[in-house]
Amino acid sequence: MKFEPLKFHPILKEKIWGGNKLKTKLNKPVDNTDSVGESWEISGCPGEESVVKSGPFDGMKITDLVEKDPAGLMGKKVFQKYGKEFPLLFKFLDARQDLSVQVHPDDKLAQEKHGLPFGKNEMWYILDAEKGSTLISGFKEEMNKEKLKQNVEAGTLEEVLLKHKAKAGDVFNIPAGRIHTIGKGILLAEIQQSSDITYRIYDFDRVDKEGKKRELHLEQSYDALDYELKEQYKTHPEPHPDSEVTLVSNEYFSTTLLEVKSSYKINPQSLDSFVVMMGIEGEFAITYQDKKYDLVKGESILLPASCEEIILEAKKGSAKALKSCIL
Structure with a gap:
């Protein structure tokens, strides 16, 4: 599919x-x-x-x-x-x-x-x-x-x-x-x-x-x-702009705090895992194969494992999300 x-x-x-x-x-x-x-x-x-x-x-x-x-x-x-x-x-x-x-x-x-x-x-x-x-x-x-x-x-x-x-x-x-x-x-x-x-x-x-x-x-x-x-x-980990900070990583899931100020790329295919992002601050603009998606505080989005490069940008200032996958 x-x-x-x-x-x-x-x-x-x-x-x-x-x-x-x-x-x-x-x-x-x-x-x-x-x-x-x-x-x-x-x-x-x-x-x-x-x-x-x-x-x-x-x-x-x-x-x-x-x-x-x-x-x-x-x-x-x-x-x-x-x-x-x-x-x-x-x-x-x-x-x-x-x-x-x-x-x-x-x-x-x-x-x-x-x-x-x-x-x-x-x-x-x-x-x-x-x-x-x-x-x-x-x-x-x-x-x-x-x-x-x-x-x-x-x-x-x-x-x-x-x-x-x-x-x-x-x-x-x-x-x-x-x-x-x-x-x-x-x-x-x-x-x-x-x-x-x-x-x-x-x-x-x-x-x-x-x-x-x-x-x-x-x-x-x-x-x-x-x-x-x-x-x-x-x-109480502190975020770092345009990078991920590990919150919890175990055999069941790995969750990071991601703060984007300019842009950030995610490639689920290279991880060989689905990725779930939960918006916790600000608003993301997400681009995948020329299609646009939004992610705001209180929303969640699943990036299937077959997806290749996905580009994340902050719409205003910065945006934060919890990013989870299985390593």
């Missing part, structure tokens, strides 16, 4: 903790609600497949494109590793309230317990944080299963969780097994494996619209958690 850069309709999800910043700050098409927590930008998750919104593939699901030409869309090495499964999920999240304290399983647990191909390794890039906003990533001290159970049963879980102040530009790598939650007042971009498995450990005793508490998954969480105390949880 002859691919070109692809944009998709966002999949908007109401959440008990969601707000209105996906509309007010990222210009998402939200109607009649102030509790939209997630915009799934590009997804191949079963039942939640992204749909192309323009061009020759308008109306097609991403899974249809993968089925027709997996190597052309994703790259030969990606196809060889993952088959016809689109391996990553891209989101914007708005937390008006704290999310639940949670953990995600790794690939092995996801396959053993759920029969699904992927666990959930993820990363966050903070786009906006209200004054005093915090989030949780990791434990304050060395932990083990029995000690954690004691804290959960005694209602003292929050005392052993490591809180971090959050501000725009902060980066958090959240590997499978790490206890975490996003705090209220935070707007962020999330890049993750294509999985929606979440084990809730604590939900602040909240109730939904029907007055019911959400289900907890304590036993699954105890088995999934990584109890080791880590040295570093947060980074």
Whole structure:
């Protein structure tokens, strides 16, 4: 198939903790609600497949494109590793309230317990944080299963969780097994494996619209958690004009911060991987084979692996994006 850069309709999800910043700050098409927590930008998750919104593939699901030409869309090495499964999920999240304290399983647990191909390794890039906003990533001290159970049963879980102040530009790598939650007042971009498995450990005793508490998954969480105390949880890389700065790079994905002031070239074919760009500041003009595309803050675009040289320019001043691929 002859691919070109692809944009998709966002999949908007109401959440008990969601707000209105996906509309007010990222210009998402939200109607009649102030509790939209997630915009799934590009997804191949079963039942939640992204749909192309323009061009020759308008109306097609991403899974249809993968089925027709997996190597052309994703790259030969990606196809060889993952088959016809689109391996990553891209989101914007708005937390008006704290999310639940949670953990995600790794690939092995996801396959053993759920029969699904992927666990959930993820990363966050903070786009906006209200004054005093915090989030949780990791434990304050060395932990083990029995000690954690004691804290959960005694209602003292929050005392052993490591809180971090959050501000725009902060980066958090959240590997499978790490206890975490996003705090209220935070707007962020999330890049993750294509999985929606979440084990809730604590939900602040909240109730939904029907007055019911959400289900907890304590036993699954105890088995999934990584109890080791880590040295570093947060980074704050500074951008460099017309170059990429690595944010997170692992076997699942590689994400960089790209700032363009004059121009920058990307060649997905040479990477042998699709590239996803999430606009986080300013506006890009994208040129591919004499066709023009725009990318503004709050939008995402997929550059198929079969595409050759793509030229990026900033329309005014500078523009920034998160650029992700599989190395």
